[in-house]
């Protein structure tokens with residue numbers, strides 16, 4: 001099997017990376033950064049996001065696994081002291097695949113009406129440097145509301161524990177094919193009115209944001225942000241692609257939620 005490693009780059013992660021490569025090559029696995037079947041991220045959830053985007057072009061042939069060198073993560077859920085166990089599992093056991101939903105965002109601009117398509121593992125956020133954003137929000141072709149505020153966050157179920165949670169969004173189990181639209185500081189007064197609660201949209205429902213007064217937006221997908229000029233519309237839905245996690249042991253989502261937010265252990 002061919003594998004690759006994406007490291008956070010700090011000393012601890014680098015040392016661990018070198019050990020993993022030595023162990024796995026010792027079991028005749030091949031280190032291949034171009035076409036890995038297994039991508040191991042060593043660092044935190046941020047490093048995992050980077051690994052995902054590095055190999056986003058070959059999601060159907062790649063499985064991901066995360067080792068954390070800081071605190072327990074949602075994607076990076078193996079500890080450095082489990083390294084030997086994990087390496088033996090990787091070398092000897094066929095892994096189970098667990099697939100979770102991704103977010104598709106299509107940004108249409110004047111001059112590029114077909115739009116640029118991007119995928120996000122956690123979320124996309126849409127803000128502007130020009131003050132408040134104003135959007136008409138359509139759901140499945142029908143006008144839902146006009147939003148005015150700091151911006152919107154559209155997240156996946158696995159991203160629901162990240163930025164979305166800080167905005168008061170719900171935590172969604174990743175077995176549900178859904179996306180969540182969460183407001184960032186909406187203006188609600190006699191003139192502007194929004195629903196005020198997060199919206200959870202199922203697969204095949206599309207949410208389209210149509211700019212009102214702004215045309216330049218800061219659109220972040222996961223850890224990176226780009227500026228888009230002359231934006232006509234931003235379409236968001238559950239992507240047809242999924243992320244594939246390599247599973248070697250059961251670790252329930254709710255257990256990770258508990259460990260991260262309720263009763264943190266010393267992992």
Ligand code: NAP
Pocket residue numbers: 043044045046047049070071072073074075076122123158159160161162163164166221222223
């Ligand atoms: P960062 O600003 O350096 O770190 C953001 C934090 O979010 C890190 O502690 C990271 O964990 C954690 N995180 C990432 N994905 C998560 C998930 N699915 N569930 C729970 N926690 C998660 O940025 P970064 O490391 O490049 O990560 C980018 C992410 O930061 C974005 O996708 C967004 O979700 C999040 N973010 C959150 C806020 C907020 O909560 N107010 C604001 C901006 C961005 P690790 O320490 O393990 O890497």
